[in-house]
Amino acid sequence: MQRDAVVVSMEGITKSFGGTTANDDISFCLEAGEIHGLLGENGAGKTTLMNILYGLHRPDSGCILVNQVERNITSPHEAIALGIGMVHQHFMQVPTLTVLDNVILGLRNAREPLLDREGARQRLGELSATYQLDVDPEAYIWQLSVGDRQRVEILKALYRDVSILILDEPTSVLTPQEAEELFAMIRVCVNRGMSVIFITHKLEEAMSITDRVTVLRDGRVVATRVTSETTKAELARLMVGREVLFRLSNDAARSPAGPVALEVERLRAISDRGVLAVRDVSFQVHGGEIVGIAGVDGNGQTELVQALTGLRPVESGRVVVDGVDLTNAAPQRILRQGVGHIPEDFDDALVGAFTLVENLALDLHYTPPFSRWGVLNREVMRQSAQQVIARYDVRTPHERVKARTLSGGNKQKVVIARETSRAIKLLIAAHPTRGLDIGAEEYIRGLLLELRNAGIAILLVSTKLDEILSLCDRILVIEKGRLMGEMARSEADIEKIGLLMAGTGA
Amino acid sequence: MLDEILTVTFLTGFLAATLRIMTPILIAALGEMFAERAGVLNLGIEGIMIIGSFAGFAGAYFTGSLLLGFVTGALAGALLGLAMGVLSIRLKANQIVAGLGIWILCQGLASFLNRGIFGVVSVRPSVSILPAISLPLLNQVPLLGETLFNQNIVVYLTLLAVPVFTFIFRRTSWGLSIDAVGEEPHAADAAGISVSRVRYIAVTFGGLMAGLGGAYLSLALFGLYTDDLSTGLGWMAIVVVVFGKWRPWWIVGGALIFGAANALQYRLQALDFPLPYQFLLMIPFIVTLVIVVIFGRGQKGPSALAAPYERSEL
Numbered sequence: 018m019q020r021d022a023v024v025v026s027m028e029g030i031t032k033s034f035g036g037t038t039a040n041d042d043i044s045f046c047l048e049a050g051e052i053h054g055l056l057g058e059n060g061a062g063k064t065t066l067m068n069i070l071y072g073l074h075r076p077d078s079g080c081i082l083v084n085q086v087e088r089n090i091t092s093p094h095e096a097i098a099l100g101i102g103m104v105h106q107h108f109m110q111v112p113t114l115t116v117l118d119n120v121i122l123g124l125r126n127a128r129e130p131l132l133d134r135e136g137a138r139q140r141l142g143e144l145s146a147t148y149q150l151d152v153d154p155e156a157y158i159w160q161l162s163v164g165d166r167q168r169v170e171i172l173k174a175l176y177r178d179v180s181i182l183i184l185d186e187p188t189s190v191l192t193p194q195e196a197e198e199l200f201a202m203i204r205v206c207v208n209r210g211m212s213v214i215f216i217t218h219k220l221e222e223a224m225s226i227t228d229r230v231t232v233l234r235d236g237r238v239v240a241t242r243v244t245s246e247t248t249k250a251e252l253a254r255l256m257v258g259r260e261v262l263f264r265l266s267n268d269a270a271r272s273p274a275g276p277v278a279l280e281v282e283r284l285r286a287i288s289d290r291g292v293l294a295v296r297d298v299s300f301q302v303h304g305g306e307i308v309g310i311a312g313v314d315g316n317g318q319t320e321l322v323q324a325l326t327g328l329r330p331v332e333s334g335r336v337v338v339d340g341v342d343l344t345n346a347a348p349q350r351i352l353r354q355g356v357g358h359i360p361e362d363f364d365d366a367l368v369g370a371f372t373l374v375e376n377l378a379l380d381l382h383y384t385p386p387f388s389r390w391g392v393l394n395r396e397v398m399r400q401s402a403q404q405v406i407a408r409y410d411v412r413t414p415h416e417r418v419k420a421r422t423l424s425g426g427n428k429q430k431v432v433i434a435r436e437t438s439r440a441i442k443l444l445i446a447a448h449p450t451r452g453l454d455i456g457a458e459e460y461i462r463g464l465l466l467e468l469r470n471a472g473i474a475i476l477l478v479s480t481k482l483d484e485i486l487s488l489c490d491r492i493l494v495i496e497k498g499r500l501m502g503e504m505a506r507s508e509a510d511i512e513k514i515g516l517l518m519a520g521t522g523a
Numbered sequence: 524m525l526d527e528i529l530t531v532t533f534l535t536g537f538l539a540a541t542l543r544i545m546t547p548i549l550i551a552a553l554g555e556m557f558a559e560r561a562g563v564l565n566l567g568i569e570g571i572m573i574i575g576s577f578a579g580f581a582g583a584y585f586t587g588s589l590l591l592g593f594v595t596g597a598l599a600g601a602l603l604g605l606a607m608g609v610l611s612i613r614l615k616a617n618q619i620v621a622g623l624g625i626w627i628l629c630q631g632l633a634s635f636l637n638r639g640i641f642g643v644v645s646v647r648p649s650v651s652i653l654p655a656i657s658l659p660l661l662n663q664v665p666l667l668g669e670t671l672f673n674q675n676i677v678v679y680l681t682l683l684a685v686p687v688f689t690f691i692f693r694r695t696s697w698g699l700s701i702d703a704v705g706e707e708p709h710a711a712d713a714a715g716i717s718v719s720r721v722r723y724i725a726v727t728f729g730g731l732m733a734g735l736g737g738a739y740l741s742l743a744l745f746g747l748y749t750d751d752l753s754t755g756l757g758w759m760a761i762v763v764v765v766f767g768k769w770r771p772w773w774i775v776g777g778a779l780i781f782g783a784a785n786a787l788q789y790r791l792q793a794l795d796f797p798l799p800y801q802f803l804l805m806i807p808f809i810v811t812l813v814i815v816v817i818f819g820r821g822q823k824g825p826s827a828l829a830a831p832y833e834r835s836e837l
Contacts, residue, residue, distance in 0.1 A: 073713070073834055094715030109713035111706045113826075114699070121696075122703050123714030130695040173714075 022049040023085070024181060024212050025070065025101075030079035032065055039065040040076070041236040047181065047212050052203060054227035054244070055216045056256055058454045059425070062236040063216045064106070067183050071103040072096040094123070102174030103183040108166050112159040116152055116169050117141065120176050144175050148202055159290070163190040163315050171202070182206060183214045188222060192313055193482070193515035200226050218256075220249045232256050257455050274490070275304030278443045278474030279325075284334035286317075286324040294320035296498040297334070304442065307465065307475040309489030311482060311514050317498035318478045319361060322447045325476075326358045327351045339442050352380060357436035359429075361447040361478070366432040369421030373413060374402040376420045377435050401438075409434040410460070426457025433461065437468060444468060447478045462488055482511055496520040531666055537783075537790050539670040543744065544789075545782025546678050547572070547736040551760035552767065552774050553681075553688060554732020558604070560692075560769055561725035562705035564829040565607050566622025568733045569757025570629025573750070575600045575737025577633040580748040581640060583650045583741075592650070593677075593738045600734015603629065604727040611726070612719050615831035626757075634750045653677065653743040675743050677735075688771045701725055705825035708832040718832045733757065755808065762811050766818045769825065777814075784810040
């Protein structure tokens with residue numbers, strides 16, 4: 018296939034939702050046989066642009082040409098018919114159906130309306146062999162790991178004979194080794210004549226896998242570069258709009274580890290599906306250290322954090338905070354014992370319809386000074402909120418705005434502000450920078466280091482290895498609910514952690 | 524008293540009545556199963572049954588054909604199912620409020636139309652009910668055969684529909700699409716299935732079935748129409764769907780229990796059971812309550828049940 022033939026051309030695409038413009042006059046073109054990176058921060062408009070190409074959204078203006086023909090793509094069905102397939106970040110799968118049924122969902126066959134499962138199974142087997150994407154067609158989606166679910170998603174696209182494959186942040190759920198396998202698979206696709214659009218916010222990935230990169234910022238195209246002719250630093254500057262500090266070091270002002278703040282002994286917890294999700298987990302966190310729990314999402318981190326914070330029953334084992342046994346204690350008791358909790362989704366920590374004043378007082382609203390005899394003292398709440406907002410640099414017009422109107426970064430600041438303005442000894446932070454832009458991410462990582470230096474024990478659960486490596490003093494790796502290993506930061510590297518995350522470590 | 528109940532005549536009569544009365548519940552519940560598996564909770568079923576029984580009766584009365592009566596009832600039901608679809612799918616109304624609205628609307632509408640068309644009369648107009656068909660050979664089964672296998676055509680067709688529906692959900696792309704739309708509409712949408720189209724079809728079919736169930740009441744059970752013909756059968760159908768785990772054969776089981784509770788109540792009344800009849804009338808509802816408490820807990824329906832579908836922003 019001719020390399021410079023344009024297969025997709027999007028011209029002057031504009032799309033707004035309510036008041037916000039997600040895509041502002043974007044032009045983008047994909048050449049045959051290339052891997053084209055779409056780079057940008059969260060909210061830059063990458064996914065919106067691709068959802069438009071995939072027919073999930075209609076652009077307000079602009080036009081799309083596929084193979085030089087102008088097309089009005091109004092549904093994924095039409096996109097697929099044009100040879101465009103998309104693997105979303107949130108998998109588009111029905112958990113209660115099998116892999117096979119998910120693959121054939123929405124397709125027609127010769128025996129319509131009867132299903133041809135036998136024929137589909139054969140074809141799926143051939144595709145699995147060609148692209149080395151191994152999954153059991155009879156397994157139910159809910160039984161699969163995230164990596165397997167991604168393979169199913171890619172198989173779904175391949176099964177539909179697409180020639181253009183869009184991958185939305187595909188490595189965010191993979192171990193480093195799985196990501197390498199994915200890259201190899203992408204190269205097989207390209208060698209077989211496909212063109213690939215690779216959405217990412219990770220610079221290393223953009224540098225290593227793509228042929229060209231288009232950088233988006235605030236819904237606009239900032240630049241398109243040939244990858245081999247650019248640098249990581251240039252891409253970062255284009256993406257953020259200013260120079261970026263690459264590494265926050267936690268070496269400075271490291272205080273010696275204090276007394277044990279959290280002791281977990283042979284903890285077990287059961288997931289919503291009734292399977293053992295946390296298996297005999299034991300570890301300690303001392304005051305003044307950050308202990309990281311690394312792992313691919315869905316390996317028991319959620320259940321572990323919930324069990325520690327009283328939100329999920331502990332089946333067996335013990336949770337001791339500052340010498341007090343808090344196994345299966347009520348959340349309020351745990352909180353009053355000096356535990357702060359940043360849950361994995363900041364929207365779960367805030368009441369969207371409440372003001373910042375109310376949200377900031379949510380934890381202790383029933384006690385003095387926030388209330389007396391059950392009556393709230395609004396003036397004290399307001400003053401306290403004003404102080405906190407200033408101290409944590411929450412960007413808001415005033416303290417009476419509703420929490421849901423804030424950006425993700427500012428919501429997270431409000432959560433951290435509330436959870437750390439009590440006298441806490443232990444902070445349990447689950448994915449504290451998930452979904453935040455680089456600026457907010459830097460700020461929150463800095464805040465965690467400050468808290469550690471102030472002697473607070475921090476348990477940091479994260480899927481971001483760079484975050485784990487740059488912040489943690491000790492690193493634990495969780496896989497299928499078990500701790501696979503423990504290492505000091507000095508002896509940790511991506512390769513080693515990645516192997517443990519995949520459960521194949523030494 | 525007890526020896527009157529424990530007679531073969533009573534028992535076979537009771538079983539036959541159970542079959543007759545479970546049929547409208549089963550028809551409506553099977554229809555509601557389609558709507559719910561596609562993600563639409565239609566609480567208007569009771570109202571649609573009332574309209575179905577009225578429209579069915581009027582259709583049969585004026586055309587002189589029971590078949591056309593059933594067709595009228597089904598069409599009226601389908602129209603109301605479609606209305607529920609417009610409210611919940613296009614207008615994205617709260618499905619609980621929309622369903623209750625349909626129920627209230629239908630109650631008033633049926634009563635209004637009945638008075639408008641037939642007037643207030645001392646002798647209600649009536650039609651002859653659907654005749655029973657005795658199944659050859661099977662009616663030779665000792666003791667039970669003669670009553671159990673001597674039912675009207677709708678009873679047989681309904682029971683026949685159960686394996687057909689099972690097949691649709693297990694083996695056809697229609698069933699797969701309905702389940703996908705009810706479980707994970709985003710995934711169905713991305714796979715090229717029109718979520719709203721599937722939901723419209725499912726909820727309209729659900730209405731059609733409820734209309735049929737209603738027409739069964741006026742045309743196969745009573746031969747006339749009164750405003751209180753359905754007496755909560757539509758609500759029981761909704762409970763039966765949950766009890767039946769949204770699966771056809773389990774729904775038959777649920778309908779059987781409710782049919783039996785209703786039949787028992789009628790039979791005991793006929794026997795002059797030494798309890799005020801008001802208490803006997805309560806039996807089916809007490810059964811409903813008990814079943815909801817025992818089996819309603821922890822039943823997980825389609826994930827997207829009662830949630831309007833919207834393509835997410837960003």
